[in-house]
Amino acid sequence: MSDTVTLTVTGMTCQHCVAAVREALQAVEGVQEAEVSLADNRATVKGQADPAALIAALQESGYTATLS
Amino acid sequence: MSDTVTLTVTGMTCQHCVAAVREALQAVEGVQEAEVSLADNRATVKGQADPAALIAALQESGYTATLS
Numbered sequence: 001m002s003d004t005v006t007l008t009v010t011g012m013t014c015q016h017c018v019a020a021v022r023e024a025l026q027a028v029e030g031v032q033e034a035e036v037s038l039a040d041n042r043a044t045v046k047g048q049a050d051p052a053a054l055i056a057a058l059q060e061s062g063y064t065a066t067l068s
Numbered sequence: 069m070s071d072t073v074t075l076t077v078t079g080m081t082c083q084h085c086v087a088a089v090r091e092a093l094q095a096v097e098g099v100q101e102a103e104v105s106l107a108d109n110r111a112t113v114k115g116q117a118d119p120a121a122l123i124a125a126l127q128e129s130g131y132t133a134t135l136s
Contacts, residue, residue, distance in 0.1 A: 014081045
C-alpha cells in the first residue's frame, strides 16, 4: 500500500535546487521516494508522509509548496 | 604577494550555484580565497592560480566564465 502526494513547488531555479528539494522531502518521516521536476515545478512523493510535513520541510529549505 | 583575478560568471541562479562556483574555484591549484557574488555575476579569486584553469573549472561545473 502506497500513497502518492503531488506538490507544486516554487522557487527552484536549477538542478542544485532540485537536489535540495529531493533531499528535504526524503528526510520527512514516511517518505519512500521523492521525484522532483524543475521543468514542471513539481514534486511527486510516494509513501505515507503527512502532506503538511512535506510542505513544512520545503518551506524550511526556502521553497514554497502547495498540494496540486 | 598575492594576485587577484576577477571573473564574470554566467549561469548562476541561486545560492546553491554560488556555493558550487566557490567550491570549484577553491579546488584550483594556487587559489587562496574565492568570493562569489550572485547579484554581480562575479567571482574574485585571490592567489596564484592560472586564470585559464579557473575558467576551465567553472566550465566543468556548468558555468561560463570570462576575465573581467
